[in-house]
Amino acid sequence: MIDLKYLVAYSVPVSAIIGLNLQGYWSFFTPIFAFVLIPVFEILLPLQTTNISEKERESKSKNYFFDVLLLLNIPIVYGILGWFLWSLQYNDYSSLELVGLIFSVGIVLGSNGINVAHELGHRKSTWQKMAGKFLLLPSLYMHFYIEHNFGHHLHAATKEDPASAKYNQSVYSFWFTSISKQYFSAWKIQINLLKSEGLSFFHIKNDMLWFLIFQTLYLGVILYFLSLQIMIYAIAIAIIGIVLLESINYIEHYGLRRNKTKNGRYERVAEIHSWNSNHVLGRIMLYELTRHSDHHYKSHKKYQLLDCHETSPQMPYGYPTSLVLALVPPLWFSIMNKRIPVEMKT
Numbered sequence: 370m371i372d373l374k375y376l377v378a379y380s381v382p383v384s385a386i387i388g389l390n391l392q393g394y395w396s397f398f399t400p401i402f403a404f405v406l407i408p409v410f411e412i413l414l415p416l417q418t419t420n421i422s423e424k425e426r427e428s429k430s431k432n433y434f435f436d437v438l439l440l441l442n443i444p445i446v447y448g449i450l451g452w453f454l455w456s457l458q459y460n461d462y463s464s465l466e467l468v469g470l471i472f473s474v475g476i477v478l479g480s481n482g483i484n485v486a487h488e489l490g491h492r493k494s495t496w497q498k499m500a501g502k503f504l505l506l507p508s509l510y511m512h513f514y515i516e517h518n519f520g521h522h523l524h525a526a527t528k529e530d531p532a533s534a535k536y537n538q539s540v541y542s543f544w545f546t547s548i549s550k551q552y553f554s555a556w557k558i559q560i561n562l563l564k565s566e567g568l569s570f571f572h573i574k575n576d577m578l579w580f581l582i583f584q585t586l587y588l589g590v591i592l593y594f595l596s597l598q599i600m601i602y603a604i605a606i607a608i609i610g611i612v613l614l615e616s617i618n619y620i621e622h623y624g625l626r627r628n629k630t631k632n633g634r635y636e637r638v639a640e641i642h643s644w645n646s647n648h649v650l651g652r653i654m655l656y657e658l659t660r661h662s663d664h665h666y667k668s669h670k671k672y673q674l675l676d677c678h679e680t681s682p683q684m685p686y687g688y689p690t691s692l693v694l695a696l697v698p699p700l701w702f703s704i705m706n707k708r709i710p711v712e713m714k715t
Contacts, residue, residue, distance in 0.1 A: 372429075372673070375438050377653050381480045382445045385473040389453060392462070396469025399476050407650060408690035416647040420676045435673045436497070439488060439656070442481045443504060449477050450507055450606070454591065457599050471602060475609020478508050480655065483614045488656055488672055490514050502580075506587055507603070508610040511580035512555035519558045520551070522668050526627045526642040527635050532615075536624040536709065539698040543619045544612060613692075620644060620691045621661050624709040625682065640666045640678040647677055648687030659688045682708060 384402040388395050421429065429435065453474050462470065482504045489501030490513075498514070505511045517532070524530035531550030534543045559577040560570070568574055591600045625642050627635045646652070646659035657664075657672040662681035664670065684691055685704060695701045 372432075372434060374653050375435070375656065375673075377650070378438070378481065378656060379441075379445065380654065382442075382449055382477050385449050385477050388470060388473045389449070389456070392460075392466050392470075394465075394469075396462075396466040396473065398469075399473035400469070403476055403480070403689060404693050407654070408686070408693055411648045411650050411687040411690050414649055417649045417652070418647045418677050421674070426674055429673045430671065432673075435671065439485050440500060442485045443500060446477060446482045446504060446507070450474055450603075453606075454595060454599055454603060457602060458595065467602075471605050472609055475606045476613060478606060478610030479613030479617075483508050483510060483513065483610055484617075484655055484658060486513070487517065487658070490518060491668055493669065506583060507607060508614075509584050509587075509604070509607040510611055510614070511584060512552055512577060513614075515558055515576060516551045516555040519562070520554050522638070522665065525638055525665055526622050526625045528626075530622075532618045533622040533626075534619045534624065536626075536706070537702060538623075540616055540619045540695040540701070541698075544615050547615050547618060548611065616692050616695060617655075617658070617688060620684070620688060620695055623705060638665050640681045643681065644684045645677060645681035646684040646687050646691070648684075648690070651687030651689050655688060659684075682710075 381399065381403060384399040388398045391398075453470055486501040486504035489497045489504070492498060492501070502511055502514055505513055521530055521532045524533075526533050531547050531554060534540075534547075538546075556577055559575060563570065563572060563575060566574070571578070588600055588603065591603050621643055623644065625644070627638065627642055629635055640662040643661040643665045645662040648659065652659045657675045660675040660677060662678050663675045666678070685708070686694065694704060
């Protein structure tokens with residue numbers, strides 16, 4: 370029964386559904402729920418630092434229940450997105466309601482779309498990776514699959530990684546540097562992958578080209594069947610999801626750096642190169658993403674198996690609360706800078 374705790378991850382889509390149904394001021398229920406109510410509960414609830422036993426690990430690794438929980442996000446995310454975009458044809462939303470609902474659906478895309486796509490993208494089976502890419506489509510961020518798996522996990526906590534925030538870099542600066550540099554990095558990685566196999570740019574294995582085609586078709590379908598204005602709203606929703614993802618990227622490695630060895634290479638990624646959080650609500654809502662140290666230590670480890678390492682740098686708050694703090698750079702720096710080991714600050 371304890372595994373049912375991950376159903377809490379559906380609370381964000383539920384809050385968006387409430388907003389879509391009740392409208393008015395309820396249109397802002399999702400951002401209030403995610404960034405006001407959840408942080409309050411995170412502060413009140415105790416930390417959970419225990420790891421599962423080897424017997425539990427063996428059982429949970431083979432239990433398809435955890436995969437089903439991830440895959441159910443596909444109809445949920447597309448259902449909520451489609452519902453809102455279609456409703457724009459007949460609902461006379463006020464400007465306030467539009468803003469609230471765009472933020473709400475965008476948060477769903479970030480938490481239950483991109484975040485789940487990240488987990489599926491690390492799986493070994495082709496169909497699960499495809500499911501992850503499908504979840505990235507409405508956020509127009511399909512290149513994340515390539516850059517994250519072949520770039521970020523190789524360069525995490527180094528100057529070469531655009532998704533690792535520098536010491537004293539604000540989250541606002543990070544949004545621009547990370548988004549732009551990750552996109553170009555994904556193209557560079559893709560071209561190098563093709564060259565390594567002796568393949569041309571227009572080969573069927575050029576995923577970046579397919580991503581560009583699919584995302585263009587996605588927007589084209591909205592434009593053709595709905596309208597230009599609704600397509601613009603779809604892009605705005607995607608931007609909200611992207612910004613939410615990049616805000617999470619910001620806090621995951623903020624200020625942490627891998628040192629170089631005598632031969633000039635970076636030391637191997639270890640559990641000390643990512644921020645860990647054991648705040649239980651953020652953990653289960655984000656499918657254990659907050660145990661990020663163990664994720665980078667063993668990237669193919671499924672979310673239900675991730676451990677807490679005592680040697681990992683610990684965040685004073687959960688990821689949802691930290692996202693709010695990061696929006697106020699002086700406050701964020703005053704809390705986090707003193708927690709970063711001196712030898713890691715760059």
